[in-house]
Amino acid sequence: MISVAQARGRILAGLKTVSREVVPLTEGLGRVLAVSVSARLAHPPADVSAMDGYAVRAADAVAGAKLKVVGEAPAGHPFAGMVGQGETLRLFTGSHVPGGADTVLIQENAQAMPGAIIVNEAPVIGRHIRRQGQDFALGDLLIAAPKRLTARDIGLAAAANYPWLQVFRRPRVAILATGDELSLPGEPVGEGGIVNSNCAMLAAFVAACGGEAVMLPAVGDDVAAIAAAAEAARGADFLVTTGGASVGKHDLVQAGLAQHGFNLDFWKIAMRPGKPLIFGHAGEMPVLGLPGNPVSGYVCAVLFLAPALAAMAGLGEVPPVFEAARLRGSLPANDAREDYLRASLSWQEGGWAVAPFGRQDSAMLRPLAQADALLRRPPFQEALAEGAVVEVLRLVS
CATH class of the missing domain: 2.40.340.10 (MoeA, C-terminal, domain IV)
Structure with missing residues (x-):
């Protein structure tokens, strides 16, 4: 038997990264970024107001001063002129700060009257202005690949003006359950039978890890049937079997895979649960043979399948974090x-x-x-x- 760390290292050693694809930004959540995102513009693109108020010259906006209102500039509608001596421009959050102004007087500190305002409290120069490029400048590296994208990353990429993203495609994992006793959830359970819970659990686990599960029909304890199912898995990036991995008379996974030139890397790990784990290759396809007991299969999926999916998805070696x-x-x-x-x-x-x-x-x-x-x-x-x-x-x- 080999150790858990040795087994994980041998599984990861020969895995290949999947190919890339382009997806809409709105479908990027949870995908692994393949090409880094650099800013296509500055954010904000100009000096903008952080508050509702007035663009003023700090030298003019002393307490008690009366300033002439020369117009207003809602967000998205920049003012074409300048703010001159004794003048002010009505602003709103997100409004461009016009030339000539060096601060924003918030509306709470001004008394509005027809065509003018009275300054109740003098502002500090530069206050309440978000400077051009304060968040990021044109060309800044924003999201370095590879990275599994979060909702925050999606927002950042959107602000950087990316409608599409280059990501690694989802690794396709074929899942095959073996055993005469298995029935699908919802089907009648025969005498001596049991519901096949492993496939549903593993498919959900694969999806949670960013993969795409391909559910193969369960097969009985028959070498030819296992061999045929393995053939049906051709084209997947990874094959996971559940059941038939131990040493009993009806544990026939290795014999079925052998019909396709299965090359065993290792079998049995010094761990509990999950000792009878199989790993090898059927041609170019990696095969992970999980034990049939659901807890054993799940624990092995956490320790071995999740890191394998991360590696295939372009993230490199991502061991479990204790x-x-x-x-x-x-x-x-x-x-x-x-x-x-x-x-x-x-x-x-x-x-x-x-x-x-x-x-x-x-x-x-x-x-x-x-x-x-x-x-x-x-x-x-x-x-x-x-x-x-x-x-x-x-x-x-």
């Missing part, structure tokens, strides 16, 4: 396998506190859905008492 937390309760000494315990998190006294669930059965989906985090225990870790510092990986999907 955080420190204080243990609630106690734990016995660990054995030779790296252990991942489903747990709840709470914020206590300025830090995370983590409470592992009492039952860690790898077939139990309800505790998995209720978990906030995975508590990681390295191999041969000693027994831990209440308050011990441990590592947790927060679950977000």
